[in-house]
Amino acid sequence: MKLGFVGLGVMGKPMATHLLKADTTLAVFDVATDKLAAMTALGAQVCATPREVAAHSDVVFIMVTTTKDVEQVLFGEQGVANGLKRGATVIDMSSISPTAAKQFALRLREQGVEMLDAPVSGGPAGAINATLSIMVGGDADVFNRMLPLLQHLGKTIVHIGGNGTGQVTKCANQIALDVAIQGVAEALFFAQRNGADPAKVREVLLGGLAASRALEVCGKKMVERDFGAGMEARLHHKDIGVVMDIAWHEHLPMPATAATMQQLNALMANGWSRDDPASLLRVLEQAAQAK
Amino acid sequence: MKLGFVGLGVMGKPMATHLLKADTTLAVFDVATDKLAAMTALGAQVCATPREVAAHSDVVFIMVTTTKDVEQVLFGEQGVANGLKRGATVIDMSSISPTAAKQFALRLREQGVEMLDAPVSGGPAGAINATLSIMVGGDADVFNRMLPLLQHLGKTIVHIGGNGTGQVTKCANQIALDVAIQGVAEALFFAQRNGADPAKVREVLLGGLAASRALEVCGKKMVERDFGAGMEARLHHKDIGVVMDIAWHEHLPMPATAATMQQLNALMANGWSRDDPASLLRVLEQAAQAK
Numbered sequence: 001m002k003l004g005f006v007g008l009g010v011m012g013k014p015m016a017t018h019l020l021k022a023d024t025t026l027a028v029f030d031v032a033t034d035k036l037a038a039m040t041a042l043g044a045q046v047c048a049t050p051r052e053v054a055a056h057s058d059v060v061f062i063m064v065t066t067t068k069d070v071e072q073v074l075f076g077e078q079g080v081a082n083g084l085k086r087g088a089t090v091i092d093m094s095s096i097s098p099t100a101a102k103q104f105a106l107r108l109r110e111q112g113v114e115m116l117d118a119p120v121s122g123g124p125a126g127a128i129n130a131t132l133s134i135m136v137g138g139d140a141d142v143f144n145r146m147l148p149l150l151q152h153l154g155k156t157i158v159h160i161g162g163n164g165t166g167q168v169t170k171c172a173n174q175i176a177l178d179v180a181i182q183g184v185a186e187a188l189f190f191a192q193r194n195g196a197d198p199a200k201v202r203e204v205l206l207g208g209l210a211a212s213r214a215l216e217v218c219g220k221k222m223v224e225r226d227f228g229a230g231m232e233a234r235l236h237h238k239d240i241g242v243v244m245d246i247a248w249h250e251h252l253p254m255p256a257t258a259a260t261m262q263q264l265n266a267l268m269a270n271g272w273s274r275d276d277p278a279s280l281l282r283v284l285e286q287a288a289q290a291k
Numbered sequence: 292m293k294l295g296f297v298g299l300g301v302m303g304k305p306m307a308t309h310l311l312k313a314d315t316t317l318a319v320f321d322v323a324t325d326k327l328a329a330m331t332a333l334g335a336q337v338c339a340t341p342r343e344v345a346a347h348s349d350v351v352f353i354m355v356t357t358t359k360d361v362e363q364v365l366f367g368e369q370g371v372a373n374g375l376k377r378g379a380t381v382i383d384m385s386s387i388s389p390t391a392a393k394q395f396a397l398r399l400r401e402q403g404v405e406m407l408d409a410p411v412s413g414g415p416a417g418a419i420n421a422t423l424s425i426m427v428g429g430d431a432d433v434f435n436r437m438l439p440l441l442q443h444l445g446k447t448i449v450h451i452g453g454n455g456t457g458q459v460t461k462c463a464n465q466i467a468l469d470v471a472i473q474g475v476a477e478a479l480f481f482a483q484r485n486g487a488d489p490a491k492v493r494e495v496l497l498g499g500l501a502a503s504r505a506l507e508v509c510g511k512k513m514v515e516r517d518f519g520a521g522m523e524a525r526l527h528h529k530d531i532g533v534v535m536d537i538a539w540h541e542h543l544p545m546p547a548t549a550a551t552m553q554q555l556n557a558l559m560a561n562g563w564s565r566d567d568p569a570s571l572l573r574v575l576e577q578a579a580q581a582k
Contacts, residue, residue: 121500121501122499123500133498135495155498156495158494158495160488160491160495161487161491165487168481168485168486168492169482169487169492171481172481173478173495173496173499173500173501175474175477175478176471176475176478176501176506179473179474179478180467180471180505182470182546182547183466183474184467186466186467186545186547186548187464187466189545190459190462190466190538191459191460193543194537194541195453195456196456196459197451197452201451201459201460201463203449204424204447205464207447208412208447208468208504209413209464209468209504210412210465210471210504211504212471212503213499213503214500215467215503231500243481246481247481250484250485252481252484252579253575253578254477255473255477255550255554256474256477256554257474257477259547259550260546262546263546263547284545287544288543288544
């Protein structure tokens with residue numbers, strides 16, 4: 001099985017590197033040509049377009065940022081869809097709209113190509129250590145055939161259901177995570193403004209039911225006032241935008257997610273997009289500067 | 292040191308029982324006389340009023356529900372303040388307003404009585420197993436003197452700062468916890484309405500950064516549709532009310548807590564007050580019944 005990989009960013013590069021161990025060829029493409037040189041050194045075959053990657057591959061992985069990016073990679077003039085043979089498989093590991101993921105899968109199926117949506121959780125560290133959580137939507141047989149490849153990339157790999165349900169699960173992940181981070185920000189902000197040391201408060205809270213990875217990881221950054229990424233807030237802003245768009249279309253009340261989205265909007269407006277979402281604390285502080 | 296305990300409810304009864312092991316007398320009172328009989332059998336000295344408890348005690352513990360309850364127990368005609376000797380100590384373990392806790396401490400100090408606010412986290416199970424987290428506000432010397440007594444009741448016992456800061460910490464706990472539960476409810480609601488099995492979604496999310504005790508405990512109840520307490524939603528509603536009142540007075544923006552408060556209001560309106568806060572999922576479902 002010959003492999004291809006489109007998108008060699010902070011996540012894609014270490015993932016593609018793991019796939020080079022799969023004992024096959026790996027054709028790669030990125031819009032940033034400087035990222036390609038390093039992959040040549042590792043033994044990958046550098047291509048000029050996604051279409052060329054597809055022409056060399058039985059399975060094409062995609063790891064880019066937005067729904068529009070994936071659409072361009074798949075269906076642009078030099079896109080993957082124009083290069084793939086019947087019977088090939090696309091595994092999109094980007095975090096994009098579940099609705100779009102479903103539509104893309106339908107379009108590819110018309111030309112005899114199967115698609116999985118397989119977004120991940122775990123960030124750059126998870127990509128580097130191949131310990132990502134991978135949430136997969138698509139046909140069960142396709143999932144079973146692709147599982148050995150995904151096992152090069154992640155640890156918790158779960159088939160959720162049909163096309164799009166992997167992206168739905170990633171949305172659910174971001175809802176629970178970002179609302180929890182906002183809750184931690186409000187808790188520590190409240191404590192600080194009422195004379196309780198946030199470091200001590202975090203310590204006690206970690207011992208009880210309020211404990212969360214958000215309190216551990218982002219809470220620590222808030223207490224230490226170290227707002228650098230970590231995770232990148234702009235990606236959370238992107239994902240929550242996808243969620244709220246679906247909530248709007250489907251008439252789903254999501255009040256805490258909506259409140260969190262507004263705070264992420266303010267975070268972006270302040271130019272903290274590449275900082276950690278722990279910066280949600282700074283948004284609260286800024287809105288109440290006088291004290 | 293002779294001890295007293297006012298409030299023998301779901302939390303107070305097991306706590307008072309642990310204090311009976313402290314090798315001293317324990318005077319007790321509860322408005323519900325049926326709760327007193329059981330304590331007599333265990334060797335406690337039953338009193339007719341909080342004032343009588345105070346008259347028998349060097350240290351009086353209080354474990355009741357609301358700020359008003361504590362005020363009544365302390366400063367009512369038959370209240371603790373009218374029975375205490377100079378040099379006595381009051382340890383209020385109820386979850387009440389930090390502002391009130393501070394005022395109560397000042398009033399008691401005028402008559403030579405020290406007070407600690409020492410609210411807890413961990414629920415009935417924590418009270419029974421003496422594994423409560425206890426967040427303490429008040430004078431450091433008083434804390435150090437009382438610590439051996441508190442160690443009969445809890446495991447994580449942290450002195451935060453001056454009077455009221457224990458209650459501030461409990462507020463922070465409830466902010467982080469309830470906002471996280473609301474986030475879990477929205478995540479599982481979104482998943483369910485978009486065709487992803489909430490049980491599988493919870494499973495994957497527990498493997499990543501969205502993991503929390505809220506997802507473990509309340510998320511499990513949501514997935515299993517077992518909404519019975521667990522925790523009691525009415526107590527969370529009470530605590531978040533205290534938080535939002537302070538936020539209003541102090542001009543603190545708390546958007547996700549505010550959204551969660553509205554959902555808790557709706558939960559109460561539906562008569563689910565003694566069910567688990569996992570019922571926040573039912574509030575979302577009810578607001579979008581047609582699907």
